[in-house]
Amino acid sequence: MSSFRLDEGGREIDRSQRLNFNFDGVSYKGFAGDTLASALLANGVGLVGRSFKYHRPRGIMSAGVEETSAMVRHRTGAVTEPNARATMIELYPGLQATSQNAFPSLRFDLMAVNGKLGPVFSAGFYYKTFMGPLKRSWMWYEPIIRRAAGMGKGTFEPDPERYEHSYHECDVLIAGGGPSGLMAALSAARSGARVILADEHADFGGSLRHSLAMIGKLTATEWVSQTVAALSDMDNVTLLTRTTVHGVYDQGIHGAVERVTDHVAETPDHLPRQRHHEIVAKQSVYAAGALERPIAFPGNDLPGVMLADSLLAHAVRFGIAAGERIAIFTNNDTGWQAAIALAEMGLGVVAIVDPRAEVDDEFLLAGARRGILCLPGHCVRRSVGGKAVTGVLAAPFDATSGTFTGNDRTIEADCVGVSGGWQPTVHLASQNGSKPVYSADRALFLPGEGQRNSLCAGRMNGVFDLTGRLADGARVGAAAAKAAGFAARPASSPKTDAADPRLDAIQPLFAVPDAASGKAFVDLQHDVTVSDIMLAHREGFHSVEHLKRYTTLGMATDQGKTANVIGLAVMAHALDKPIGDVGTTRYRPPYTPVALGAIAGRSIGAHLRPVRRTAMHAQHIALGAEMMNAGAGWLRARVYYNEPGETVETAYVREATAVRASVGIADVSTLGKIEVVGPDAAAFLDRVYTNLMSSLPVGKARYGLMLRDDGHLFDDGTAWRFAEDRYMVTTTSANAGGVMSHLEFLAQVVWPELKVSLTSVTDQWSGIAVSGPNSRELLQSLLEEGDLSNEACPFMAVRNARLAGIDCKVARLSFSGELAYEVYTARGAGPKMWDTLLAEGRDLDCVPYGLEALGALRIEKGHVAGPELDGRTTLGDLGLSAFASKKKPFLGHVLMQREGLTDPERPVLVGLVSQSQFPIPAGAHIVDSMDIKKPGRSLGWVSSVTWSPVMEAYIALGLLSRGRERHGDTLYATHPLRGSHVPVSVRDPVFYDPEGEKLRG
Amino acid sequence: MRIPCPICGIRDSGEFTYCGDATVKYPALDADQDAWYEAVFERRNPSGPHTEYWHHTAGCRRYIIVERDTRTHEVFGARLPHEPGPDEQAKQGKAPRRKPSPKRVAQTSTKNSGNGVARPAPKAGTRRRPGSKTRGGA
Secondary structure, eight states: OOOEEOSSOOTTOEEEEEEEEEETTEEEEEEETOBHHHHHHHTTOOOOEEOTTTOOEEOOOOSSTTOOSOEEEESOGGGOEEEEEGGGOBOOTTEEEEESSOSBOSSSBGGGHHHHTTTTTOTTHHHHHTSGGGGGGHHHHHHHHHHHOSSOOOOSSOOOOOEEEEEEEEEEEEEOOSHHHHHHHHHHHHTTOOEEEEOSSSSSOGGGGGOOOEETTEEHHHHHHHHHHHHHTOTTEEEESSEEEEEEOGGGEEEEEEESSTTSSSOOTTSOSEEEEEEEEEEEEEOOOEEEOOOBOBTTTSTTEEEHHHHHHHHHHHOEESOSSEEEEESSHHHHHHHHHHHHTTOOEEEEEESOSOOOHHHHHHHHHTTOEEEETEEEEEEEESSSEEEEEEEEEETTTTEEOSOOEEEEOSEEEEEOOEEEOOHHHHHTTOOOEEETTTTEEEOOSOOSSEEEOGGGGTOOSHHHHHHHHHHHHHHHHHHTTOOOOOOOOOOBOOOOOOGGGOOOOSBOTTGGGSOBEEETTTTEEHHHHHHHHHTTOOSHHHHHHHHOTTOGGGTTSSSHHHHHHHHHHHHTOOHHHHOOOOOOSOSSOOOHHHHHTTOSGGGSSOOBOOTTHHHHHHTTEEEEEOSTTBEEEEEEOOSTTOOHHHHHHHHHHHHHHSOEEEEOTTSEEEEEESTTHHHHHHHHBSSOOTTOOTTBEEEEEEEOTTSSEEEEEEEEEEETTEEEEEEOTTTHHHHHHHHHHIIIIIOTTSOOEEEEOGGGEEEEEEESTTHHHHHHHHBSSSOOOTTTSOTTBEEEEEETTEEEEEEOOOSSSSSEEEEEEEGGGHHHHHHHHHHHTGGGTOEEOOHHHHHHHHHHHTOOOTTTOSSSOOTTTTTOGGGSOSSSOOTTHHHHTSGGGSOTTSEEEEEEEESSSSOOOTTOEEESOSOTTSOOSOOEEEEEEEEETTTTEEEEEEEEETGGGGTTOEEEEEEGGGTEEEEEEEEOSOOSOTTOHHHHO | OEEEETTTEEEEGGGOEEEEETTOOOOOTTOOHHHHHHHHHOOOOOSSEEEEEEEOTTTTOOEEEEEEETTTOOEEEEEOTTSOOHHHHHHTTOOOSOOOOHHHHHHHHHHHHTTTTTOOOOOOSSOOOOOOOOTTOO
16 A cells, blocks of 8 residues: 555645654654544554454555544543544644554554464454353453453553543534534524534544535535534534534433544644533434445455545545545446546546446546546456555456356456445334444435434434435424424525436445355454354344344444445345345444543542541641541541551550540541431331330430331431430441431321421531540540539430530530540531640540550440441341330331241350450451361351450451350351451450440440 | 422423332231231332332432333323322223323333233241331331
């Protein structure tokens, strides 16, 4: 292939702006306005990649979105984009791209041996390796196959680019800004409808960008710019270029991705790389045009074999001659029209091969006049060439019988333009619910019935002549606006001098005779050949949906753009059925690949959900806290480092010891808090909690547990009664939202007769736990009046108080097992209360303590928390059966009594003490075997672990089958993945103060 | 997908939480185990129009009943719980809100007949199923 830049021409390039770019480590020059593909062609680079399976040399086969051959790795480092289509990459200074699937180099690819092993890598190769004699070999094959196969390689680095989401509502969305899309936009916009017009290319115009026609008195380019200018003058029109409407989703919501800065060297700070648009349109118009279809013949994948119309596009837009000697292989008039236009531009068209015996005299004359060898009644047998095409073999052909009737002749050519007909881009229409219908006279599928709130325009309606497409667009645009409720009339559409492509004169030919004798590619991207489809047929995969999955035909980025119709035509031929009866696969979004970043938008990293900080956050940071995510977005202090060299372990042991010795404070603001108010508040809580809450006196709190409907534990917390008709219930921090939603469901839907109102007040309060034997002394010293003696404020009492001038509620609750209180203030007063407590407590050696110490203290006390309330446990499992009231029914009590939930074999809560100096691994299984290699059956698991300063040992809570009968036994906590196997003695889960004297003292 | 909240108007489905089959009636707290078993575990899982609860979690926090086609995500309407649904309205002589197309009805009925939707409740006794999450979530 010896493509080159013409001395003049190229309406989209600016020859005054030379740009350097780099492909496979070699520097080249192109012009502003080029695509990577056109710039490579200008430099005579024909070989741009190796194929996916056989590693065959591949070149550029198109000038647009249908490119399925020239897939490159675009950019480097963290912004690498694999499988980018060279035809869609706009050239910018310093662009870097590399070829894909080549090892060790593009020109010399060792893996090309796969091409010789064709029969091994035929259709269904992967599936077959899972079966039969090869099944066991999969472990051996896999790494090799993984290395050899796969599309281009991406990057493991995080994507540093920014992506945005944008939401729109409009009356008429128009996908595609070619002649019919532009006319549709004009008609709709003039009615006053809010119009969004989106086109995937850098400029509007579609096929007009390389049209040589006159529209009215204007060139195609002039007409496009005039029309776009008229549209952009209207306030009700939004024009989006470089924007692909990639999918139709639920309720006709359209997804579109705008490549905002993919065409520049570096994304400026103020712009995202891409913007994802979600468009809710009352009506939509699909004016997505049509794609030229190749014809499968052996060797049709060599660099230099291209789509005929793309030769014209490259010549007109970029001034590119794709070869010095161009042969055209066409079964319809558009191939002749392209060939003659190319010849008129001075390109070397040498031959036109057409399987039709009857070709319009006008074409034959025009060809002969330009010295082109015209071969009607001929068909290409195969291509000639190694790393690039050097010619084709053509032979006389009888279209009726579909066979060759004479001897081959060789046509020397370094470029072959193929036109096998045209296929309207039915993707969006199909996604929207219409089933494509085959139109046999023109050999193409048109959108069928069943689209919702949308219309097709132009070539998607089967209108192929330019004048007709303009008129059809105008008509459809008005119809869409009308359907959206506007009084619209079709805009007047101009006449053109474009020739009618006369698609009804086509000779349907999808693959040449005997195509299966060589590698005739149907899907270049996946190396699916005609013989693969024949194989699928022989093996019974007749349905197109099976064919697609078995051969990977039309999958991935191709999405059936060029491969689909040929594939099903070959299948139809094998089945001896009409093409229309075989049908197409269902087209699915996205039309072209969408970066995951564009879908995620700004919802990444810490932006995934709101970070929640308590009012005392700054205090914790100042005290040297290590903050951690504690569920529901909350940041909580894990430990406070207040001595150099402290580790998490030494810090939490110091904090826990200080609490037991004197007093410590912890931020408990994150606990969920819900106010339950109303005359039926008590009745409501009685139904929700397993124990009685109606009997709770005003001014007291009570521990309570909730079950799910199915009888498993849901959450625990305390209920505080402020008044006869007013409670506040607390929930675990992580589960607060779930409990609130659950209670709302019950109140709104299940028991609407109960007069109760629920309000989340989690964020309205700051809460500080004050724990330790000196906690009363500390609070008493701040108390302005009253006292906190055991008589005035007994265990579980809730009192209004004023501490250091701050109104608060003091509740005598203990999670640590010590004499302890929780002090609740208005959220904003929290920091002052915190500082006051720490300052006042200095003499008492008051320390702040974090989650690790909180955990150590509650494990010592045998209190359950999240790890035990894991959704699989019951009241009985955790030794909490006493909380199941017998005086009333409550939610979950019926299914709680199911056989499986009362099985005596169920694991129950136990305490575990390490019998060695090693910690008990969290998540370990409990077994009775000494041998880590043969641990035997699991008897239960370890849920929470800590070093216990009280026991001076590693201890844990766990759930152990028949655990209560095993107190005193020695078992093993085994974690084979970490290689740890620790002997543990089983005991009661309450390690500290089992009589509860301290917390009541 | 968008959902017409009876309180807030049409809102994006991202504001809502799906909460399951709204045709399931909660039994009384002291109902027998079979009734609870059925309410918690038995679901029709229809392909086609479905009546379901959605919680406007990031909005008015009301639970609403949405009529939705599970295959197309078409939403026919939404109402507050305890408001009459399309069937009750039809009984009272009012026009039903949902007008399924003949095609959809036909497809649904063929699907359902093979789907065992109307299958009788399984027998009581020693059934044991793994506990599934309730709508509250854990």
